[in-house]
Amino acid sequence: MKILVINLLRLGDLIMTTPTLVGLKQKYHSCEVHLLLNQSFSNIEPLLPAVDQFWHFDRELLQQQLADPEASLMEPFQRLKTLVNEINATNFDLIINLTHNRLSGYLMSLFSAKEKWGLIIDSSEFLIQGSPWFGYLNNEFSSTAPSLFHYADILYWACQLPDSTRRVTLRETPRGKREAFELLQDSKPYIVVQPFSNEDKKNWQGLKLALQIFGQNHSEYSIYLLGAPQERQKILGLSEILNQNRNCATYYPAIVSLEGALSLIHKAQLLVTMDTSIKHLASTTDVPILEIALGSSNYTQTGSYSPNALILHPLLDCAPCPHSKPCPLPSFRCGELIDPAEVAKIIEQLVQKQDRRKIAISPQSPVRVLATHLPLQPGGFWYASPQPDPNPVTTLMELIHKTARSFSFNAKASLRESQKQLALWQFGSLNHALATTPKFLENSKKLNLTFPAQGFLLATLIQALKKLDGRRPHSSGTLRALIDSLVSQWDSSTLARYQQRLKSWIDFRLDPSEASTQKLRDLLVQMSREIELEARLSMELLGASEAKSSMRPFEPQSEIKNPDPG
Amino acid sequence: MHNPIREAETWLKNKNPPDCSLFIVLGLGAGYHVTTLAQSFPNSAIIVLEAHTEIISWVKANRPQVLAQVAVSSEPLSHLCKLWITPKLNQVYRVLVHEPSWATSPQFYFDWYQFLLLRNQEALGYYLENRPQAIKWLENFTDSPVTIKHLISHLEGAPFSKTETTLWRCLGELVK
Numbered sequence: 001m002k003i004l005v006i007n008l009l010r011l012g013d014l015i016m017t018t019p020t021l022v023g024l025k026q027k028y029h030s031c032e033v034h035l036l037l038n039q040s041f042s043n044i045e046p047l048l049p050a051v052d053q054f055w056h057f058d059r060e061l062l063q064q065q066l067a068d069p070e071a072s073l074m075e076p077f078q079r080l081k082t083l084v085n086e087i088n089a090t091n092f093d094l095i096i097n098l099t100h101n102r103l104s105g106y107l108m109s110l111f112s113a114k115e116k117w118g119l120i121i122d123s124s125e126f127l128i129q130g131s132p133w134f135g136y137l138n139n140e141f142s143s144t145a146p147s148l149f150h151y152a153d154i155l156y157w158a159c160q161l162p163d164s165t166r167r168v169t170l171r172e173t174p175r176g177k178r179e180a181f182e183l184l185q186d187s188k189p190y191i192v193v194q195p196f197s198n199e200d201k202k203n204w205q206g207l208k209l210a211l212q213i214f215g216q217n218h219s220e221y222s223i224y225l226l227g228a229p230q231e232r233q234k235i236l237g238l239s240e241i242l243n244q245n246r247n248c249a250t251y252y253p254a255i256v257s258l259e260g261a262l263s264l265i266h267k268a269q270l271l272v273t274m275d276t277s278i279k280h281l282a283s284t285t286d287v288p289i290l291e292i293a294l295g296s297s298n299y300t301q302t303g304s305y306s307p308n309a310l311i312l313h314p315l316l317d318c319a320p321c322p323h324s325k326p327c328p329l330p331s332f333r334c335g336e337l338i339d340p341a342e343v344a345k346i347i348e349q350l351v352q353k354q355d356r357r358k359i360a361i362s363p364q365s366p367v368r369v370l371a372t373h374l375p376l377q378p379g380g381f382w383y384a385s386p387q388p389d390p391n392p393v394t395t396l397m398e399l400i401h402k403t404a405r406s407f408s409f410n411a412k413a414s415l416r417e418s419q420k421q422l423a424l425w426q427f428g429s430l431n432h433a434l435a436t437t438p439k440f441l442e443n444s445k446k447l448n449l450t451f452p453a454q455g456f457l458l459a460t461l462i463q464a465l466k467k468l469d470g471r472r473p474h475s476s477g478t479l480r481a482l483i484d485s486l487v488s489q490w491d492s493s494t495l496a497r498y499q500q501r502l503k504s505w506i507d508f509r510l511d512p513s514e515a516s517t518q519k520l521r522d523l524l525v526q527m528s529r530e531i532e533l534e535a536r537l538s539m540e541l542l543g544a545s546e547a548k549s550s551m552r553p554f555e556p557q558s559e560i561k562n563p564d565p566g
Numbered sequence: 567m568h569n570p571i572r573e574a575e576t577w578l579k580n581k582n583p584p585d586c587s588l589f590i591v592l593g594l595g596a597g598y599h600v601t602t603l604a605q606s607f608p609n610s611a612i613i614v615l616e617a618h619t620e621i622i623s624w625v626k627a628n629r630p631q632v633l634a635q636v637a638v639s640s641e642p643l644s645h646l647c648k649l650w651i652t653p654k655l656n657q658v659y660r661v662l663v664h665e666p667s668w669a670t671s672p673q674f675y676f677d678w679y680q681f682l683l684l685r686n687q688e689a690l691g692y693y694l695e696n697r698p699q700a701i702k703w704l705e706n707f708t709d710s711p712v713t714i715k716h717l718i719s720h721l722e723g724a725p726f727s728k729t730e731t732t733l734w735r736c737l738g739e740l741v742k
Binding site: 061 | 584586587655657658659660661682683684685693711712717728732734735736737739741
């Protein structure tokens, strides 16, 4: 079997494709995986696992020829035609478009294969083939809106891969190891810093001061300032300024290839980075990452896919801003909100291996600290939780919505039956209004006929949380009320099924401490994931046949009588 | 001291062409640049258009190895020539100008250059040959030169096949 994966985005996006590439190789054991990528990012190739052959889309050359009045219009045309013909001559069984832009859609309609997944634009008509996750990627994944799911998870689910733990996978190369070895100047523990990104508005002006503050107190560390060859002058200038102060950490410029950067990061104590491909590179390691998400950086879509990252994100109405537009403000306000002294303190806590969950900044700060979590069990997904959590119930509700949504999309991918799809979709929606419409009633009945246990559980859980969400404060009592509300709505068979879990909830005499709230939240999150897993297992058993209802149908009476204007 | 080989190498270095299956060189001169090009791209075909038959004869007599590697024509741009070369353009090709030759016969080379770059109405017309609706559609391009944006904006009703239209649309995405 031959599979072609198309990813015509940037370096970071390619790195986030690796869980999918590895997953494809695992699912289709003897398959050949080919990857079509932009020629200008071919330097990633030695690091990518699971790819048997690379194909190059030479975007820069084509653009150059198109824009050059001295070049033939036929040259880029024939060049592109040749690429299409060569790909078609390879006779792929499956072509997967993981790029959500028009260019890739047009290319897909030119490519031939037994099966094609993803966006296809055929005669100006937009088609989405394969899993509904491709629909999510193309319709709901805009540059500035928060996304429920991480890009890497969406790609993975879109390819209908076995739901298991996954992470970014890159391989170190001998060349990279040699480069890193030659670069290391002393035997001190070291931090790697990527000070510059590809956009001015994603850079943080306070970084220099934060590094100075940290360095003054920690001469036992070396700090490597990472940069690509084209950033050499900026990196040299920065290291010169930082090294002016004696008796502090030593700052070394580190102009290395991508392979060298990966090997350098592997042995670091910490990576401090803006929104760059380097954070994705580091996600393959267990090295802690401090990501400063400014400007157009949308951490909900492409935050560090790492089990060990903290993300700093300013709370501003205009953040994240669109990629292609310059900042309209006289200065980069989002960067100014971050206090260099606080960042220096976080760096210190991270290199001293303090528990990541305890690292936070003042709740009054206009900056949010988020901790990343990888999918650790089937049904799981990447998410970033705020620290300290200002509203645990809201966070929990978000997580349950995510679970429900991923459940519904995956269910659609498995079943492909429009009525069931519609019914399941509604339960995953964040839109309160949906729950008050006649359509909701109709769909909830459909859901109960098909997946009674799961539909019922998810619906009651979401509704109970919704009701409680408006109340303040979110005390332990509120959380207990939530549990009571759930228990009172579930019938005996449901209670029996979840008896052990419920017992632990009920026995859990809540006190207002942070630890107890955290514990309860963890339990609820686990519960919601279990529901999803069960639902999926049930569906596999059911196939496309009708399920017989073993529970009373759920009617959301209170929602209908007292519509929530929300 | 004049070193024609080094000069030819400098010429090629300045042109810095990407790999192509066909190079069309405007101007033969003494042929050193053509030899350098052939050595650098051994898998590519080369066509040389030279305005002066005497130059071709001189090269044939004095440096026959040059002509062994390439196809040479001294025909000015005519209907017959267009018919001869148009099928050969159905591959990735690059036009390279040999400036000293251009200076000897600017009109000859300019006509060919415009035609090969497909930047004017006439060249488009030859490319489209006898396709239905081509004549009417070509009226959109009376003002040369033809640019990709110009072409994309008139794709509706263009005498291209579905595949060709989609290829142009792909290229149009690259200049947005």
